Amino acid sequence: ERERLARLRHTPAVTIDGQKIELLANIEQPDDAPAAVKAGAVGVGLFRSEFLFMGKTGNLPGEEAQYQAYRQALDGMQGLPVTIRTIDVGADKPLDKGHKDNYLNPALGLRAIRWSLADPAMFRTQLRAVLRAAAHGKVKLLFPMLAHVSEITQTLAQVDLARAELDARGVAYGPVQLGAMIEIPAAALMVRTFFKYFDFLSIGTNDLIQYTLAIDRADESVAHLYDPLHPAVLRLVADVIAEGHAQGKAVSVCGETAGDVTMTRLLLGLGLRSFSMHPAQILAVKQEVLRADTRKLAPWAQQVLQGEVPAA
Numbered sequence: 001e002r003e004r005l006a007r008l009r010h011t012p013a014v015t016i017d018g019q020k021i022e023l024l025a026n027i028e029q030p031d032d033a034p035a036a037v038k039a040g041a042v043g044v045g046l047f048r049s050e051f052l053f054m055g056k057t058g059n060l061p062g063e064e065a066q067y068q069a070y071r072q073a074l075d076g077m078q079g080l081p082v083t084i085r086t087i088d089v090g091a092d093k094p095l096d097k098g099h100k101d102n103y104l105n106p107a108l109g110l111r112a113i114r115w116s117l118a119d120p121a122m123f124r125t126q127l128r129a130v131l132r133a134a135a136h137g138k139v140k141l142l143f144p145m146l147a148h149v150s151e152i153t154q155t156l157a158q159v160d161l162a163r164a165e166l167d168a169r170g171v172a173y174g175p176v177q178l179g180a181m182i183e184i185p186a187a188a189l190m191v192r193t194f195f196k197y198f199d200f201l202s203i204g205t206n207d208l209i210q211y212t213l214a215i216d217r218a219d220e221s222v223a224h225l226y227d228p229l230h231p232a233v234l235r236l237v238a239d240v241i242a243e244g245h246a247q248g249k250a251v252s253v254c255g256e257t258a259g260d261v262t263m264t265r266l267l268l269g270l271g272l273r274s275f276s277m278h279p280a281q282i283l284a285v286k287q288e289v290l291r292a293d294t295r296k297l298a299p300w301a302q303q304v305l306q307g308e309v310p311a312a
């Protein structure tokens with residue numbers, strides 16, 4: 001089976017009815033890039049940059065070290081685009097494993113963009129490193145866990161400020177597309193507003209499911225209720241994808257459901273054309289894509305959304 005899949009590495013991901021599907025990789029370290037290319041990824045859809053920072057409390061990588069890491073990821077991808085998500089620590093990804101969060105509810109606390117906006121100088125250090133790396137390849141910048149317009153405008157103001165700081169230093173930087181994660185139900189419900197500010201959106205189903213269903217994604221005792229097929233979750237995902245088509249802007253899914261072969265047909269039926277996943281899943285998902293006919297999947301997916309047929 002693995003050998004058979006390996007032969008698909010260079011096969012373009014196109015459905016029976018000719019829909020081109022973008023299969024991207026999720027990576028955690030620059031070293032992961034070569035494996036992503038080898039698996040046939042056409043880019044990185046999610047570089048979880050927090051992994052550069054975790055376990056390094058007190059000695060966080062500065063602008064230069066981050067710049068080198070992002071360049072290394074770009075080099076590893078051999079000219080393919082790399083989507084760098086700004087640091088998403090907190091909750092199940094503490095900066096320092098030995099240090100226990102005192103917050104009552106870390107998943108609802110100071111994590112991801114909230115953490116970055118709480119320390120704008122540190123945030124801009126990362127932004128400058130990303131902008132500089134963008135002078136050497138195709139870089140997209142992705143922000144996690146946005147929910148409020150005020151967070152969006154603060155974030156974009158920090159990007160402008162980071163560019164101004166580089167200008168003042170006379171340091172070269174490149175253009176970046178700006179995108180937001182849709183992983184809080186509030187964000188999914190105001191997707192039009194998000195499209196006013198961003199070039200592309202990426203749906204983080206891991207957190208979107210967690211926050212929609214109030215199920216801690218790391219809590220085994222309620223894992224049976226963590227359901228990617230819950231109609232409320234599917235409705236939010238479907239609406240974001242549909243709005244992307246309406247606006248002619250890119251929408252991707254980068255949560256675990258994107259790499260789950262039992263979800264591929266449904267996501268294609270809902271109109272998804274860009275999937276980002278662990279590199280090990282890419283060929284198996286590609287096989288599903290090659291067998292899919294979106295003309296048949298689309299009406300079926302609408303029925304699933306209405307809860308009229310089982311999703312399997």
Ligand code: PEP
Nearest residue numbers: 183204205206207254255
């Ligand atoms: C997600 O929430 O689906 C996601 C991709 O981000 P992470 O798993 O890193 O929180």
Ligand code: MG
Nearest residue numbers: 183204206207
């Ligand atoms: Mg997330």
